[in-house]
Amino acid sequence: MKYNRSKFQNSTRGLGLAVCALVASTLAAQAAPTVTRLNPPSNLFTLGDPTPPIIARFMADQRFDLQATVQADAGQTVTSAVFKVNGTVVPGAVTITPITGGAADRFNITLRATSFTAAGTHTLTVEATQANSLVATGTGNFEIVRAVNGGRKAKNVIYFIGDGMGIAHRTAARLVKQGSYQGKSMGRLNIDTMPNTALLMTASLDSIITDSAPGAACYSTGNKSNNGQEGVFPDDTADKWDNPRVEHMGNFLARTQGKALGIITTADVEDATPASFAIHTQDRGAGTGICDMFLDEAVANHNLRVLMGGGRKWFIPFGSPGSGRVGSTTASGGDCILPQDLATAWNAPVGTVDPTRDLIGGFTAAGFTYAPDAATLNNIPANTDRLLGLFNTGNMDVALDKIAARRGGPAAGTVGTFPNQPMLDEMTAKAIQVLSRNPQGFVLMVEAASIDKQAHNMDTERFILDTLELDRSVAVGLNFLESNPDTLVMVTADHECAGINIIGASRVTNTALTTASTSGGGATALRDPVVGTYESAKFPDYNGMQEDGYPTTMDIDYKMLIGYAANATRFEDWLTNPQPNALPGARDTAGNFSITGQVPGSSAVHTGSDIPMSAAGRGATLIGGVMDNTEPFFKAMQAVIGGAK
Amino acid sequence: MKNILTGIFASAVMAATGHAALYSFDSNATVASSSGPSLGSSVQIGYGMTEEILDEFGSDTGRVRWVFDSSSPDSITDNPASYGYGSAGSSLNAFNQTVMLQFTDIFNLSTFAIFMDESPFGATSQVEFYDADDNLITTLDAFGLTPGYQITGSNINGVSKIVLPAGAFYDNMTLTGSAVPEPGSASLAVVAALALASRRRRRA
Numbered sequence: 001m002k003y004n005r006s007k008f009q010n011s012t013r014g015l016g017l018a019v020c021a022l023v024a025s026t027l028a029a030q031a032a033p034t035v036t037r038l039n040p041p042s043n044l045f046t047l048g049d050p051t052p053p054i055i056a057r058f059m060a061d062q063r064f065d066l067q068a069t070v071q072a073d074a075g076q077t078v079t080s081a082v083f084k085v086n087g088t089v090v091p092g093a094v095t096i097t098p099i100t101g102g103a104a105d106r107f108n109i110t111l112r113a114t115s116f117t118a119a120g121t122h123t124l125t126v127e128a129t130q131a132n133s134l135v136a137t138g139t140g141n142f143e144i145v146r147a148v149n150g151g152r153k154a155k156n157v158i159y160f161i162g163d164g165m166g167i168a169h170r171t172a173a174r175l176v177k178q179g180s181y182q183g184k185s186m187g188r189l190n191i192d193t194m195p196n197t198a199l200l201m202t203a204s205l206d207s208i209i210t211d212s213a214p215g216a217a218c219y220s221t222g223n224k225s226n227n228g229q230e231g232v233f234p235d236d237t238a239d240k241w242d243n244p245r246v247e248h249m250g251n252f253l254a255r256t257q258g259k260a261l262g263i264i265t266t267a268d269v270e271d272a273t274p275a276s277f278a279i280h281t282q283d284r285g286a287g288t289g290i291c292d293m294f295l296d297e298a299v300a301n302h303n304l305r306v307l308m309g310g311g312r313k314w315f316i317p318f319g320s321p322g323s324g325r326v327g328s329t330t331a332s333g334g335d336c337i338l339p340q341d342l343a344t345a346w347n348a349p350v351g352t353v354d355p356t357r358d359l360i361g362g363f364t365a366a367g368f369t370y371a372p373d374a375a376t377l378n379n380i381p382a383n384t385d386r387l388l389g390l391f392n393t394g395n396m397d398v399a400l401d402k403i404a405a406r407r408g409g410p411a412a413g414t415v416g417t418f419p420n421q422p423m424l425d426e427m428t429a430k431a432i433q434v435l436s437r438n439p440q441g442f443v444l445m446v447e448a449a450s451i452d453k454q455a456h457n458m459d460t461e462r463f464i465l466d467t468l469e470l471d472r473s474v475a476v477g478l479n480f481l482e483s484n485p486d487t488l489v490m491v492t493a494d495h496e497c498a499g500i501n502i503i504g505a506s507r508v509t510n511t512a513l514t515t516a517s518t519s520g521g522g523a524t525a526l527r528d529p530v531v532g533t534y535e536s537a538k539f540p541d542y543n544g545m546q547e548d549g550y551p552t553t554m555d556i557d558y559k560m561l562i563g564y565a566a567n568a569t570r571f572e573d574w575l576t577n578p579q580p581n582a583l584p585g586a587r588d589t590a591g592n593f594s595i596t597g598q599v600p601g602s603s604a605v606h607t608g609s610d611i612p613m614s615a616a617g618r619g620a621t622l623i624g625g626v627m628d629n630t631e632p633f634f635k636a637m638q639a640v641i642g643g644a645k
Numbered sequence: 646m647k648n649i650l651t652g653i654f655a656s657a658v659m660a661a662t663g664h665a666a667l668y669s670f671d672s673n674a675t676v677a678s679s680s681g682p683s684l685g686s687s688v689q690i691g692y693g694m695t696e697e698i699l700d701e702f703g704s705d706t707g708r709v710r711w712v713f714d715s716s717s718p719d720s721i722t723d724n725p726a727s728y729g730y731g732s733a734g735s736s737l738n739a740f741n742q743t744v745m746l747q748f749t750d751i752f753n754l755s756t757f758a759i760f761m762d763e764s765p766f767g768a769t770s771q772v773e774f775y776d777a778d779d780n781l782i783t784t785l786d787a788f789g790l791t792p793g794y795q796i797t798g799s800n801i802n803g804v805s806k807i808v809l810p811a812g813a814f815y816d817n818m819t820l821t822g823s824a825v826p827e828p829g830s831a832s833l834a835v836v837a838a839l840a841l842a843s844r845r846r847r848r849a
Contacts, residue, residue, distance in 0.1 A: 060769040061790060117769040117788065149773055151694040151714070152742045153811045256790060257766055257812070258729060440729070486741070641768045643743055643811045645694070 033076065033130050035138030036106075037069035039233040039244045040124070040223070041205060045140035054121055055205075056142040056223055056233075057630065059637050062252055065244035065342075066090065066111040068126040069236045070136050071103065078107040078136075081128040090114055095341040096128075099237050108237055110244065112345030119146040145634055147642030154618040154639035155441035156487040157249075158432075158477050159219055162470045163212055163273055164452025164463075164497025167612055168562075172460075172502055173467035175560055176542045176551055190475040191491050194614035196621060200629040201610055202495045205234070208608045212452065213284045215494025215629070216276035220445075221246040222633035230272065231280040240283040240329065242339045245346065248278055249633060250443050253640065254303035258440035261304045262431045264389075266396040266424055266466070267449030268311030269294070273494060277445045278302055281336075287314045288325045288355065289336025295362050296336075297348045305438070306431045307363075308389030309449075310396040312372070315363075318355035322393045327355035363388045374422035377430055387434045391421045398450045398580055399423065399469035400462045403550045413580045424448055425472040432480050441486075446473055455497040456603045458584050460562040461554040461576040463500070472549050481617045488620060488639050490632060492613035498604035499565025505537035506530050506574060509557040517573035517591045526573055526593035531561055566605045568597035619644035665821040670722045670737045687752075687824065690737070692717035693745030693808060698779065710779040711745050711806050725814040731763035731792070736814040744815070746807040750824035751777055753802040757785070762814035763792045770810035772796055777805040789813050 035045075040056030043049040058064055066083045077098075083090040092111045099106040109128055116122065121143045128136045162169065170191060178187035204210035205224035214225035223246045226234045232243035250261035265274040270287035278298040279290050291314035298304035313324035314333075326333045336351045343350045364370050368386040371377040377389055396402075397413040402423060405415045415421070428446050435442035448470035454462035474491055481487045506513060508530055516525040532538070540560040542551045554576050561574060570584030573591040583602050599605050613632060615623035619639025623632065638644055668690075694717075695709040723738035725731040730740065737744060754774075761767065767789020774782040785798045787810050803825065809815055 117786070147768060147770055149743045149770065149808045149810050151811075152717075155741070256768060641812060642770060 031073055032134050033070055033072045033078070033128065033136035035068050035126055035128065035136050036071050037067070037234075037236060038124065038126055038138040038140045039067040039235070040064060040140065040142045041233055042124070042140035042142060044123075045138055050141055053628075054141060054143040057145055057634070058116070058142065058222065058246070059252065059634070059641075060117045060119065060144055060146045061115050061256065062222070063113045063115045063245075063247040063346075065233075065246075065345075066114060066124065066126075067233065067235055067244035068109040068128065068138060069099070070107045070109060070128040072105045072107060072130055072136075073132075073134070074105055076105060076130045076132060076134075078109070078128045079131050081109045081126060083111050084125045084127070085116065085122050087123075087125075092345075093341060095339075097339070101238055102236065106236060108235060108242075110242075110341060112342055113245075116144045117146075119144050145637075147638045150638060150643035151645060152486065152618060153641070153643045154486055154488040154636070156436070156484065157443045157636050157640060158480075158487065158489045159443075159445045160470060160474050160477060160489070160491040161216060161219075161273055161445065161447045162451045162467060162491070162493050163267075163447055163449045164455045164495060164606070165448070165467060165470070165493040165611070166496030166500060166607070166609060168501045169451055169455070169463065169467050169496075170612065172464050172500070172560065172562060173471060175502070175540065176464055176554070177468055177471070177545060179541050180539050182539075189471045190478060191471055191614050193478070194489070194491065194616040194620070196615040196623045198613045198615070198623045199610040199626045200492060200613050200632070201626065202608065202629050209606050210495050210608075211284075211606060212272035212494045213276055216273040216445075218629045219492075219632055220248045220250070220277045222630050222637075224630060226282070228284050229282045230276045230284055231278075232282055234282065238330070239339070240281050240286050240334060241289065241336050242342060243280065243282045245280045245342070248302060249636070250278060250298070250302040250304065253443055254301065257640070258438075259303065260306075260435050260438040260440070260442040261298065261302045262306030262435045262442060262444040263304065263308075264306065264424075264427045264431050264445070265309035265447035265449050266398075266469075267309055267447065267453075268314075268392075268395050269307055269309040269390070270311045270314055271309075271395070271449060273447045273449060274307075274309060274445065278304060283334065285332055286334045286336070287311070288333055289329070289351070291315060291359055292336050292351060292354075292357070295359060295366065296351065297346075299363075299366055301347060303438075305386045305442075306434050306444070308371075308387065308391070308427050308431065310390065310392035310394055312360075312390035313393040315359035315390060317358050324393070325355045325357065327353055329353060360388070360390070373418075373420035374426060375420055377422050377426065380430065380434075382433070383437070384434050385437055387430065389422075389427065389430075392418045395449065395453065396421050398454060398462045399465040399550065400554075400576075401580060403465070403548060406548065410578075412578065423472070424469045425476050428473040428476040432476065436480070436484070446477070448473065452494075452497045454580070455500060456605070457581060458498060458564050458567060458570050458604050459577055459580065462580055464554070465550060468550060478616060486618050488615070488617045488636055490613060490615045490620075490623065490636070492632070493611045496607045496609045496611055498567065499607045501563055501565065502560060503563035504531050504533040504561050505540045506557075506559050506561060507532035507536055510555045510559070513555075513559075513574055517575055517588070520590065520592045522592045522594070526591045530574065532558075564604050566599060566607050567595065568599055568602050568604055570595055570597065621645050664823065666819065668818040668820075670816055670818075671735050687749040689713070689747045689749075691721060691745060692742045694743070708779065711775065711808055713745065713747070714742065717742055723814075725762050725764070728814075729764065730766060730814050734816070736762065736816040737809070737818075739809050739811050739813050739815060741811065743811045744809040746809070748805055748824075752804045752820075752822045752824055754804050754820060754822040755799060756819065756821045757796075757798045757801060757807075759796050759809070759818040760816050761787060761789055761791075761794045761796065762816075765790065765792055767813050768810070770812070772798075772810065773808040774801050774804050775806040775808070776803045779806075787813070
């Protein structure tokens, strides 16, 4: 038979094409796996840019977790992974966990609690291998900072944080406390006497507008966080507790220098600012687990010796009146269970869902003296080494309402239920008394939380008096500094709140203003004849402070007027609200002066402006200029480790 | 001529042999050298601090120099155990402040070694070596978190000051090296030797 070349060629060609198509489709199905997240975060990984600013920075020996998210090919698993720094494999156990929920075939790769000592920028690489031997790689970078030799060390570090306190909040408080006449302020705030000043840039890891969680965690870890997250970098799991961690200042200094840690606030102690000094979670609202972590980790590993504020509800067993504890790790207010690799590496208990836990009992069993009110606090023994103070089931009442009650006035807010709440300066004094018993020194964070909360509510009088309460607390700190010069004191905020500024002063008396507030006249009655701008503002005089350090009344004739640039819609009558936390759209309605908000909702919001930091004491000269809000951590560490003037 | 060169060569050999000293910090007021020839009275040890280096107009140059802190305690030795920083004894106390060693002469250090305290506390930092113009010559890693870590170095030349990091106790420091002769005195020695040689030739 003669061979039919043409037919053979055609059939061979066809077979070849079919084979090629099959190979191509197989290769398409075997698209390479990819690394979709690498922690610590870096512009090198995200943008391909290795140049400064380096996003993640750590002190030498400061521990942190490495983490990567790998998108494997469909149906594939990641069977092995390795992290390398500058080409060298990082020692330690690598854990590979499938991510449930969201996109399929994703894996969470972690290496916990590593640290480095060589200063400078380092390249981080992850290599994750699929079961079919394909490898996903990702490259990022981070920086290690070493303290330099600087002379005398700081023994103690005190952070005062006025939550939401921008420049104008301080100016307004000064005007009330001291007054101004013929162009000169008649005195200073205690904060004003601190010799070193800086401006801090406040953006978080995921926004130009931060919230209080990253806004405080930056001071405690030296690193950025996502909004809502405390002491961690973001990952892709829904688990609130498995995020890659960054070691807190209190933990680091307890471990390396034996220092003690104190956290006090006028908020619920579960709130973002206090929690950001000891807790690691991606959910700032997980109160049950957060408060458990205060005892289970912070007391054990950070040498936490003072914890005070509100938030008693997290510390009393579920079922008890007022308890807020929940029996779930996923619900709002959720409890804490750590993954085993994290628990092992960070020397922390795994935890359990235990809504009926008596956390106050746990603290007292750990040697803490418990104070439920100011009277108990003021009478703690002089040799108290550990102190837990919980003065409200939720946030503590604000200064205006606490002072009014102490003066025998009406019990606004929850003062009637909790009549004996201490002032922040009283809490600060006791915290320092306890912490200074530690011969290795201490780190203390003092938060005036409701400058922010009242600014959100556009309640002028309450945010100003809370700023005065902070200033009185700062006086306690500066007094301690005078006899303990090896202390670094810093006063700052986490962000500015509400775009507050001093717009002028009332051109009418308080009586006239009160009449206008019920006239229903709107802007015609409450803006045009009232708001004095420029020279019409003159010099509001709050008639000095009473012995308790606060004005007799905020409703003076020709009072200072505050505007809100980040406002929600509100009614405004310029008078002190009789109750705190009334909705801005539901109060002051009788005057019918509605100011349209620039933001939706019923609450003013945080702004992105720089905030001031004031510093005094050992190492204060390191604070100055315009700095990122992660920088004070490194300045404080320099003072505490290497020394400074 | 041959005798002068020999003499000179012999002097150079003696200088290159140099000195060795062990400091065990057993006493407080002065640093005790416990064995071997000391480096003489040519080293002072005390608490250090930085001061700004100013230019001829009194403006800050941005550079600093290390100086002794006259306001710091005179005592530089203490018992680490009383601070929770290791076993009892007498050691150099840099717990609260950097310690500085200053040589009257410039020294070429053949070797340097010092032990850090035996506690698990401390930090990773560095010993710094400065020349007479307060320029940093080199650093040696000080891994303070490692109990009993020994910092060692060799062949560090032109040293005027050594700065030990704060936050630790130190003990049993050993130094070997030789002073660097002043350039002026060396020239004078050569001129004197040549003059002597010349006089000898004339006599002959």
